[in-house]
Amino acid sequence: MTYQNRPNDLEAFWMPFTANRQFKQTPRMFVSADRMHYKTDDGRSVLDATAGLWCCNAGHNRPKIVEAIRHQAGELDYAPAFQMGHPKVFEFASKLVNVAPKGFDHVFFTNSGSESVETALKMALAFHRVKGEGTRFRLIGRERGYHGVNFGGMSVGGIVTNRKFFGTLLTGVDHLRHTHDPARNAFTCGQPEFGVEFADELERLVTLHDASTIAAVIIEPVAGSTGVLIPPKGYLERIREICTKHGILLIFDEVITGFGRLGTPFGVDYFGVEPDIFTTAKGITNGVIPMGAVFVKKEIYQAFMTGPEHLIEFFHGYTYSGNPLACAAGLGTLETYAEEGLLTRGAELAPYWEDALHSLKDLPHVIDVRNIGLIGGIELESIPGSPSKRAFQVFLDCFAKGLLIRTTGDIIAMSPPLIIEKSQIDQIVETLADVLKAAA
Numbered sequence: 001m002t003y004q005n006r007p008n009d010l011e012a013f014w015m016p017f018t019a020n021r022q023f024k025q026t027p028r029m030f031v032s033a034d035r036m037h038y039k040t041d042d043g044r045s046v047l048d049a050t051a052g053l054w055c056c057n058a059g060h061n062r063p064k065i066v067e068a069i070r071h072q073a074g075e076l077d078y079a080p081a082f083q084m085g086h087p088k089v090f091e092f093a094s095k096l097v098n099v100a101p102k103g104f105d106h107v108f109f110t111n112s113g114s115e116s117v118e119t120a121l122k123m124a125l126a127f128h129r130v131k132g133e134g135t136r137f138r139l140i141g142r143e144r145g146y147h148g149v150n151f152g153g154m155s156v157g158g159i160v161t162n163r164k165f166f167g168t169l170l171t172g173v174d175h176l177r178h179t180h181d182p183a184r185n186a187f188t189c190g191q192p193e194f195g196v197e198f199a200d201e202l203e204r205l206v207t208l209h210d211a212s213t214i215a216a217v218i219i220e221p222v223a224g225s226t227g228v229l230i231p232p233k234g235y236l237e238r239i240r241e242i243c244t245k246h247g248i249l250l251i252f253d254e255v256i257t258g259f260g261r262l263g264t265p266f267g268v269d270y271f272g273v274e275p276d277i278f279t280t281a282k283g284i285t286n287g288v289i290p291m292g293a294v295f296v297k298k299e300i301y302q303a304f305m306t307g308p309e310h311l312i313e314f315f316h317g318y319t320y321s322g323n324p325l326a327c328a329a330g331l332g333t334l335e336t337y338a339e340e341g342l343l344t345r346g347a348e349l350a351p352y353w354e355d356a357l358h359s360l361k362d363l364p365h366v367i368d369v370r371n372i373g374l375i376g377g378i379e380l381e382s383i384p385g386s387p388s389k390r391a392f393q394v395f396l397d398c399f400a401k402g403l404l405i406r407t408t409g410d411i412i413a414m415s416p417p418l419i420i421e422k423s424q425i426d427q428i429v430e431t432l433a434d435v436l437k438a439a440a
């Protein structure tokens with residue numbers, strides 16, 4: 001076998017969220033990508049059913065984005081993010097608030113989903129303090145939630161393997177229970193019927209801690225990384241009601257659901273439930289340059305705009321907040337989304353996607369199929385004593401057959417680029433069916 005550009009030594013790079021030893025024995029390398037496909041270093045074409053890592057919503061190698069970055073690199077490579085500005089960051093912020101749900105008038109730039117989460121949590125804590133309610137220090141997340149890998153996000157997150165190695169985490173954090181209820185909801189198309197009452201647990205936590213100590217609740221509208229958990233009907237509405245009743249800020253983590261994934265620009269639009277703050281990253285630049293953004297309502301921003309005008313209002317930010325190349329990539333991305341109607345294209349494809357995925361329900365080992373927008377989850381029965389082994393083998397077998405999926409535990413999660421064609425949805429399902437039929 002001849003490989004294109006394969007390095008001789010793979011040892012130095014400690015790969016993130018990867019089985020390093022397994023990978024380095026049998027590497028899986030991408031060397032190029034175009035639209036719906038990756039090319040491997042042994043010359044194979046691989047259909048991308050995960051939009052990279054839930055981020056390349058417009059597919060790969062999109063000309064407007066590539067050209068914007070090339071041009072920007074030659075014009076203004078970097079400008080200090082603190083006490084200085086550059087035109088593109090203001091232009092991009094204005095365009096973003098135009099596509100954001102009404103009322104989210106301000107945007108704070110970060111470099112990743114994890115940083116967006118830290119930023120949102122800090123905003124919530126500081127907001128209460130500037131409003132004279134500094135006793136609200138407590139943060140509430142949810143079991144199985146994923147909010148990135150930094151300490152705040154880990155603390156409010158609820159994925160055991162991501163937490164148990166890392167000490168005490170933040171204090172003053174509590175968790176709602178997750179909403180997964182396969183006994184009642186397995187094989188539901190779209191939002192499950194059962195489970196609105198899981199939201200009432202927030203009332204229980206308020207009774208336990210007292211509302212005056214709680215700053216914010218953070219949840220993913222659709223939990224992605226834990227393996228696609230879709231909110232039961234009425235659940236998000238109920239969480240919103242309880243937060244409003246007790247003066248608690250609601251943060252939606254839209255790092256995955258943002259930018260068209262559900263067939264609407266944001267999850268806020270899809271569910272018609274409004275948080276006070278929402279986080280984004282990934283699709284904001286089509287995944288091409290690292291970037292994230294936190295959207296807030298006017299009231300949140302305005303609360304900080306007090307005191308002497310020469311003083312910094314919010315002691316937070318990153319060297320690369322609003323980096324010129326990232327902004328250029330983001331502008332090229334928004335143009336691509338607009339020209340091709342990608343922020344709503346998922347809605348047209350969702351019924352086809354749903355039918356295709358649910359056609360897999362009777363295959364061996366499949367214990368649940370879940371879908372919403374252009375997200376799909378297929379849960380497999382675990383091999384007794386070897387959790388995640390079955391799904392990992394399915395991932396390897398799909399890759400060998402030219403299909404990129406993602407697995408988490410024994411759940412297959414899919415989120416293809418929003419430019420996908422129906423014939424490519426067929427290909428995903430046919431490949432998965434072949435692999436599942438042969439799976440041990």
Ligand SMILES: Cc1ncc(COP(=O)(O)O)c(C=O)c1O
Binds near residue numbers: 112114115117146282
């Ligand atoms: C909901 C959610 N929040 C935060 C993150 C973290 O994003 P990043 O990996 O860019 O730090 C992710 C990543 O998948 C996510 O799905």
